[in-house]
Amino acid sequence: MEVYFYPTEKQWEALKYWHDDTTTEIWFWWAAGWAKTWLWVFAIWSACMNLPWSRWVMWRKELINLRRTTLATYYKMLQYYKIPKDQRWILNGQTNTIKFANWSEIILLDCATQTSDTEWTRFGSLELTWAFVDEANEVDANGIAKLKTRIWRQNIFTIWWVKKTVCPKFLECFNPNKWHVYNDYYKPWKDWTLPPYRKFVRATVWDNPYIWENYIQQLERSDEITKQRLLYGNFDYDDTPWKLFRWDEISDLFTCNIEEDNTTYISCDVARLWEDKTVIVVWKWLRGKEVRVYQWQTTDQTVAVIKDLESYYNCRRSNICIDSDWVWWWVADQLRWCVNFVNNSSPILQGDEIRNYANLKTQCYFKLKYLMEKRMVHIDTSWETMERIQNELDNILVKDVDSENKIKLESKEDMKKRLGHSPDYADAIMMRMYRTLWRPYSPVTHTDVITINFDDMLY
Numbered sequence: 001m002e003v004y005f006y007p008t009e010k011q012w013e014a015l016k017y018w019h020d021d022t023t024t025e026i027w028f029w030w031a032a033g034w035a036k037t038w039l040w041v042f043a044i045w046s047a048c049m050n051l052p053w054s055r056w057v058m059w060r061k062e063l064i065n066l067r068r069t070t071l072a073t074y075y076k077m078l079q080y081y082k083i084p085k086d087q088r089w090i091l092n093g094q095t096n097t098i099k100f101a102n103w104s105e106i107i108l109l110d111c112a113t114q115t116s117d118t119e120w121t122r123f124g125s126l127e128l129t130w131a132f133v134d135e136a137n138e139v140d141a142n143g144i145a146k147l148k149t150r151i152w153r154q155n156i157f158t159i160w161w162v163k164k165t166v167c168p169k170f171l172e173c174f175n176p177n178k179w180h181v182y183n184d185y186y187k188p189w190k191d192w193t194l195p196p197y198r199k200f201v202r203a204t205v206w207d208n209p210y211i212w213e214n215y216i217q218q219l220e221r222s223d224e225i226t227k228q229r230l231l232y233g234n235f236d237y238d239d240t241p242w243k244l245f246r247w248d249e250i251s252d253l254f255t256c257n258i259e260e261d262n263t264t265y266i267s268c269d270v271a272r273l274w275e276d277k278t279v280i281v282v283w284k285w286l287r288g289k290e291v292r293v294y295q296w297q298t299t300d301q302t303v304a305v306i307k308d309l310e311s312y313y314n315c316r317r318s319n320i321c322i323d324s325d326w327v328w329w330w331v332a333d334q335l336r337w338c339v340n341f342v343n344n345s346s347p348i349l350q351g352d353e354i355r356n357y358a359n360l361k362t363q364c365y366f367k368l369k370y371l372m373e374k375r376m377v378h379i380d381t382s383w384e385t386m387e388r389i390q391n392e393l394d395n396i397l398v399k400d401v402d403s404e405n406k407i408k409l410e411s412k413e414d415m416k417k418r419l420g421h422s423p424d425y426a427d428a429i430m431m432r433m434y435r436t437l438w439r440p441y442s443p444v445t446h447t448d449v450i451t452i453n454f455d456d457m458l459y
Contacts, residue, residue, distance in 0.1 A: 010203040011039050017199040018043060021167050025148075025198045027136075027185045028173045036173045036203075040132055041074040042081075047130070048104035049087070054129040056106045059147065061138040063096065063110035070134045071108065111143045113417055120146040128152075130169045137177035141184070141420030144172070176235040178394050180420040186235050187387070204233050242398040244365060244409070249372045250393050254386050256375040260284040264315040267431035269424045270302060270323045270331050271295070276421075278302050279428040281379075282309055286371065286436075288379035288429070303334040310335075321431045339438075341431050348437045358406040364433035365396060365409060371436070377429075385425070392426035395419055 017023040028036050044056050060066035071091065089098050091108070098106040111133075114122075120143050128151045133139060152168035174181045189200040205211055205219065219231040228234040265283040271294075278297055282290040292309075294302065310320065317337040324332045324340035332340045343361040357363040371377045379389065395418065397410040416422050 010201065010207045014039065014201050015043070017201070018169065023197060023199050024168050025170045026172070027181075027198070027200045028171075028203075037070055037073045037134060038077055040171055040173065041070065042077050044106060044130075044132060045074070045077070045083075048098075048100050048106060049102070051129075052102035052104060054104045055127065056104075057109055057126075057128050057131045057147070058106060059109050059111050059131065059133045059139070060135055061110065061112050063108060066108055066110065066134070067091075111139050111147075113140045113143065123147060123150055126150045130171070132171045132173075134173050135175070136172040137174040137179055137181045140417045141180035142417065144180075176229045176233055178235070178391065179418040182235060183391065183420060202233065205231060243394070244369055244396040244398055245372065245393050247394065249369070250390050252375055253372060253377060253379055253389070253393075254381070256378055258287055258376055258378045260287040264313040264319060265432055265435055266306060266309055266313075266315055266320045267428050267434075268302070268306060268320070268322045268331070269428040269431065270299065271297075271422075271424065277424045279424045280305065280309065281428045281432065282313055282315075283432055286377045286432070288377075288381070288432075291379065291381045291385050291425070291428075293385070293425075299331050300334075302331055306331075306335060319435060321434050323427070323431065339434060341434055348434075356407055358408040360434075361427075361430065362407055362409045363437065364430045366407070367433040367437055368430055371433075379429070389425045389429070392419070392423040393429075395423070396426060 014026065014028065017026050041058075044058070048054060048056060058066065058070055060070060089100050091098050096108040098108075107128075123143075123146055128147075131147055131151050133144060133147070136144065148170055151170055172181075172185075174185075176186075185200060188194045188198075189202075194200060205216055216231075219227060222230070261284065263285055265285075266280065267283070268280045269278065271278045276295075278294040280292040280294075280302075281288050282292075290309075292305065294305070306320065306322075309315065310317065317335065318339065320335060320338040321341050322332045322335065322338055324342050325344075332338055341360070344359045347357045347360055347363040357366065368377070379386070381389070395415060397415075399408045399410045412422060412427075
C-alpha cells in the first residue's frame, strides 16, 4: 500500500535531517498546534513497515499521558490516511508494545524518575534502533542521556541493507522551557555552537497551513506567558508555577546601580572531584565583585584559594560563609571562625518570621528575592557566568508548604533532574544573605536589615 504524505516547508526541513547520514540527534522547538507529533508518528510507522526487526521507543514522562496524546495522534494518523486494519497493529495493553508483522515494534515507555532507580538501570539492557521523546522538556535530563546509549543496538545490519546508511536517530520534541532543553538545545543553537551531528528545527503555529484559525485566535486571547510560549515560541517566557524570582529581577541583578563600601564578604558553595562546581563569590557589601569557578578541585585547594582571597581583599574571617553540608564541613574546619552554612538548619531568629520557613536555605533565598526586588544586589561577572546565574535563579521553585505550614523550596536533587546540573552559582549568591539576616540578640525587620553595621559585631 502506498501512502502519500505532503509535508510543509518546515516538515521537509525536518525530514531532510531524518534521511541524511550525519545527523544523529534532531530537536524540535515547535510552538503549539504545529503537528510535530503527527509528523513523527507517521515517520515511525513508515520506518517500522519498511525496516524488519527494527525497534522504536516512544517516550514521555507519564505512560498515561503518552497513551492519551502521542498514541491518540498515532491512531488519528492511521485513520486519516485510511491505513487498512491489517496494517494498523493495535497496541498490546499488557506489554505496551505495537508489534508489526515483519517483527518490528514500537515500545511505549514512561520516563518518570523512580526513587528506587535514580541511575536508570531499568533501561540498561534495552536494545533499540531509534527513539522518540515527546515533550522532552518534562523529562529528566539524566534519563534522556541514558536512553541515548541504548539506540542503534537492534538489527542495524538489516537497516543498513535497506537504507544503505548506518546512522542512529534520536528525536526530541518540546515547547519552550527554561529547563535542560534551554541549556542543551536552545542556547547552543542561538550561539551557533551546535555540533554537526545535532540539528535544531524551529517553527511557529503560522508555519502550519492546516491549522484552524479559531485555534490561533484562542492562543491570542490567552495570558501573556502562554501567548509568548505557545504562540510565539519565546524561550524567555515560562509558565512554570511557583517561581521565586521574576525575570526582570534576575536581569537587573547585573545592571542596577548600588552603593558599595569597603566591607568584604566571601561566600562559597563547595564541591570536590565530581561534576558539580566550586563557586566562590567576593562581595563588597551587596555588590559581587568577583565570581570564581573551579571544577575537579580538592577541598584543600579550595581552602588555599579562599585564604588567598581573604588576604588579598582583607576580609574578616567572620565574613566568610562556607557550605558545610555533608563532607564540606572540612573546608570550614580549616578556616576557623568562618560561618558554617548548613542548608537544612533552622532559620535565623527573626521574631515571628521563624515560623515561615522550613530551613535556613529557604529563608536566605527569600531574603535574596526581597533585596533583588528593591534592586539592592549587583553582580559583576562575565557574559557566560551571567547567563548561568540567570538560568539557575530562574529555576528556583517554591515547592509547597510542609506539614508544619512552613514554606519549602524545591530540593537540589529535583532541580538537578530538571536542569541537568547543580545550582552552584545561585547557592553561592544565596549564602551571602546569611550575614544580612544574622544578629546576635534582637530581631530585625526588612526595613532596617540593610543599615546594620556588622563590623561593630563580634561572634
